[in-house]
Amino acid sequence: MIENLNLTYQDGTESLRNVSLTIAANAITVLFGPAGGGKSSLLRVLNRLNDRADVTKLTGKVLLNGKNILDPDVNPVELRRKVGIVFSRPVPLPLTIYENVAYGLRLMGENRKARLDQAVEQALREAVLWDEVYDRLHDPAIAISGGQQQRLCLARVLALGPEVIMLDEPTSALDPVSTAKIESLMQELKHRFTIIWVPHNVQQAARMADYAAFFLQGELIEFAPEKKLFVYPKDKRTEDYVEGKFG
Amino acid sequence: MEDGLKPNPILIDSHRKEKVSIWLLRLITLFTVLPILAIVIYIIVKGAPSISWEFITAFPRNGMREGGIWPAIVGTLYLTVGTAIFSVPLGVAAGIYLAEYAPDNSWTRLIRIAIINLAGIPSVVYGLFGLGVFVLFLNFGTSILASCLTLSIMTLPTIISTTEEALRQVPYSFRAVSRSLGATHWQTTWRIVLPQAMPGVLTGVILGLERAAGETAPILFTGVSFFLPQLPKSIFDATMALPYHIFVISTSVPGMSVQIQYGTVLVLLFFVLGMNLLASLVRIRARARRQW
Numbered sequence: 178m179i180e181n182l183n184l185t186y187q188d189g190t191e192s193l194r195n196v197s198l199t200i201a202a203n204a205i206t207v208l209f210g211p212a213g214g215g216k217s218s219l220l221r222v223l224n225r226l227n228d229r230a231d232v233t234k235l236t237g238k239v240l241l242n243g244k245n246i247l248d249p250d251v252n253p254v255e256l257r258r259k260v261g262i263v264f265s266r267p268v269p270l271p272l273t274i275y276e277n278v279a280y281g282l283r284l285m286g287e288n289r290k291a292r293l294d295q296a297v298e299q300a301l302r303e304a305v306l307w308d309e310v311y312d313r314l315h316d317p318a319i320a321i322s323g324g325q326q327q328r329l330c331l332a333r334v335l336a337l338g339p340e341v342i343m344l345d346e347p348t349s350a351l352d353p354v355s356t357a358k359i360e361s362l363m364q365e366l367k368h369r370f371t372i373i374w375v376p377h378n379v380q381q382a383a384r385m386a387d388y389a390a391f392f393l394q395g396e397l398i399e400f401a402p403e404k405k406l407f408v409y410p411k412d413k414r415t416e417d418y419v420e421g422k423f424g
Numbered sequence: 425m426e427d428g429l430k431p432n433p434i435l436i437d438s439h440r441k442e443k444v445s446i447w448l449l450r451l452i453t454l455f456t457v458l459p460i461l462a463i464v465i466y467i468i469v470k471g472a473p474s475i476s477w478e479f480i481t482a483f484p485r486n487g488m489r490e491g492g493i494w495p496a497i498v499g500t501l502y503l504t505v506g507t508a509i510f511s512v513p514l515g516v517a518a519g520i521y522l523a524e525y526a527p528d529n530s531w532t533r534l535i536r537i538a539i540i541n542l543a544g545i546p547s548v549v550y551g552l553f554g555l556g557v558f559v560l561f562l563n564f565g566t567s568i569l570a571s572c573l574t575l576s577i578m579t580l581p582t583i584i585s586t587t588e589e590a591l592r593q594v595p596y597s598f599r600a601v602s603r604s605l606g607a608t609h610w611q612t613t614w615r616i617v618l619p620q621a622m623p624g625v626l627t628g629v630i631l632g633l634e635r636a637a638g639e640t641a642p643i644l645f646t647g648v649s650f651f652l653p654q655l656p657k658s659i660f661d662a663t664m665a666l667p668y669h670i671f672v673i674s675t676s677v678p679g680m681s682v683q684i685q686y687g688t689v690l691v692l693l694f695f696v697l698g699m700n701l702l703a704s705l706v707r708i709r710a711r712a713r714r715q716w
Contacts, residue, residue: 226604260608268597269619279607280615332604 192218194395196237200341204387205363205372209379210418214392216375220343223373224260225253241341242343255385258285262422267326269318274310275330277318282339296336304332305362324355328362345414349377360385379419383407391415443641445563464693471690475685480691489680491690494630499568499648499663500637502696506572506659507636509612511579512629518580519625524613526589543581550578557646567661571647578642586628590621603704623710630703638696650676666692 193215200206204253208216216342221227225240225246237250246256258281270277278297301307306328310321318329326359327347335340344363348356363372376382381391389406389416391398399406399415412415459551482492526532554574564570594617602612618625636642648668656663673680 224604226600254606254608257604262604264597264601264604269600270598270601270616280602280607284605284607284611284615330601347463376713 178337192395193222194209196397198375198390198397198400200371201388202313202371203368205374205385206388206390207382208373208375208390208392209382210392210398213394213396216392217345218260219392220345220373220375222247222340223343224257224262225251226257226262234377250381258324258337259339260341261337261339262343263327263330263334263347265349267323267330267350269321269326269329272318273322274318274329275314278332278336281332287400290304300336301329303326303335303366304334306332322355324351324358327351327355327359331359331362335366339370341373342366343373343375345375346377347374348381356381377409379421383419391418429632435715436614439536441483442594459519464697467690467693468681471686471688474681474687475690479684483653489616489677489684493666493691493701495664496654496666496669496688497653497691499665500667500692502656502663503571503575503647503665504633504637506568506573507579508629508633510572510576511583511636514576515580515583515626515629516587516634519591520613520618522584523588523591524609524617539581539584542577545578545587546641547578547639548644550574551645552640553577556641559646565660566645566649566662567660568647568656568663571643571663571665572659574646575636575639576641578639579636582632583628587621587625590624590628592615593624601661610681623706626706628704630699630706634696634699634703637699638667638692640671644671645701666695 187224194220194338196215208219210216218227222235227235237247239247241256241259243337246252246260268282272280276283279293280302282293285347287296298307298311301310309325310329311318318326321329327350331342331347347379348359351359360381363374366372367387374385376385383404386404386406388400388402389404390400391406391410391412393414399410399412401411406415407419410419477494480497481494483494485491523538526535541599551574554570554577558564558570558573559566562570564573598616600622601611602616603609607615643665647662648665649662650672652662652664666688670685670692672684673688
């Protein structure tokens with residue numbers, strides 16, 4: 178649940194203007210729109226990755242389970258375990274496959290091998306990667322393919338036991354087959370998580386959306402459940418974008 | 425140019441120029457390497473005959489004209505290790521602070537400029553500073569401790585700036601990912617950034633210590649002696665050291681055998697080049713394992 182969110186960067190650009198939005202649990206909410214619309218900025222607010230960057234002004238509220246996560250008494254480190262993010266380019270940490278998945282747990286002080294083994298296997302299975310890597314868990318993570326790396330990044334987030342999973346153009350660097358895998362995987366996972374997806378094109382937005390939000394220059398133009406936004410857009414700008422008149 | 429294709433005269437010309445310039449660069453490189461090679465070979469040829477078990481393990485006798493250089497070797501080892509104990513933790517910590525934590529403001533910039541300037545100060549100035557502060561003011565006397573502290577201050581700028589540089593070369597994306605997985609800033613630095621930067625850090629450390637091992641001026645006033653009949657027993661004792669020993673036997677001992685001089689130089693050279701080689705090995709190994 179997002180209320181009246183405003184975000185201004187140091188150079189004066191208003192990245193988000195009065196954005197209000199309720200994100201449904203156990204569904205995929207798609208945020209789409211042309212570049213510079215504020216989608217990534219919004220994601221970075223939601224797990225406070227922006228905290229040390231050059232944000233000068235941030236007003237509004239973001240409520241997660243009734244708690245405003247922008248309050249100063251919220252520990253961003255704990256927040257990020259609940260609100261995981263997968264970035265557009267897969268970035269395996271310079272560790273083994275196993276250690277990439279175990280990383281978040283080790284940070285929390287979990288060092289018991291049995292617990293880690295179990296959590297790693299479970300996360301890799303959930304990300305449908307286990308069968309491809311179970312025999313080389315201790316190889317460097319960089320050795321697997323790009324599509325596998327992106328699923329590894331997802332497994333890394335799953336291992337944290339998050340409530341919300343955010344994906345920022347997760348398939349923009351992947352081939353169609355890997356893309357399809359990630360898409361069907363997320364359709365599975367949405368029954369257990371709240372998913373916020375920034376797709377890298379309109380087609381993907383339409384394919385994935387349980388809810389869709391169209392962003393343009395920092396404003397939320399239109400928000401509608403299911404595929405309504407793509408079939409019966411109310412706003413002219415949404416219509417133009419969906420039809421490919423600009424982008 | 426095959427199959428009846430007409431050669432293009434302009435292309436041939438630029439191709440020729442390319443070849444000439446490459447050869448020219450090779451020649452220039454050779455000229456810079458040659459003197460170093462010549463020095464090393466000369467020292468090995470002149471010094472090798474005096475290297476023997478006795479030379480390495482015995483005390484000097486007869487006013488240094490006979491015997492070995494054992495106390496000087498031990499002294500240089502003590503000084504290098506002692507310098508490492510002070511300068512490595514401090515220098516690496518400062519490098520981490522500057523690369524990962526320091527805000528980008530005029531104060532930080534001032535610190536950076538100071539560090540760069542410190543690296544350019546002549547070593548004899550460090551020697552006099554050490555004499556003033558450690559030997560006299562803090563009353564450590566002419567001692568290993570005073571020498572190590574002086575050498576540490578001289579080594580710090582190298583270690584700090586190479587550490588900072590090595591940390592900065594670790595891609596930003598690793599930090600973002602690590603933070604997004606719930607790592608604190610320190611956890612990210614300790615678990616991801618520092619291990620990735622380790623080869624660079626070690627290279628800096630070794631190069632810094634290598635300079636410390638070979639310097640004469642900073643220890644001249646602070647901790648070395650002309651001749652000691654026994655090895656130092658505590659960090660408040662003075663010591664002998666290879667660089668100063670070379671300085672002494674080549675300037676102040678009449679009737680000194682040239683062979684012993686070259687032998688001593690060879691041992692120091694071995695010491696310093698050995699460290700250099702170690703630094704290179706660390707770098708090569710790390711490059712082979714690099715994962716991004």
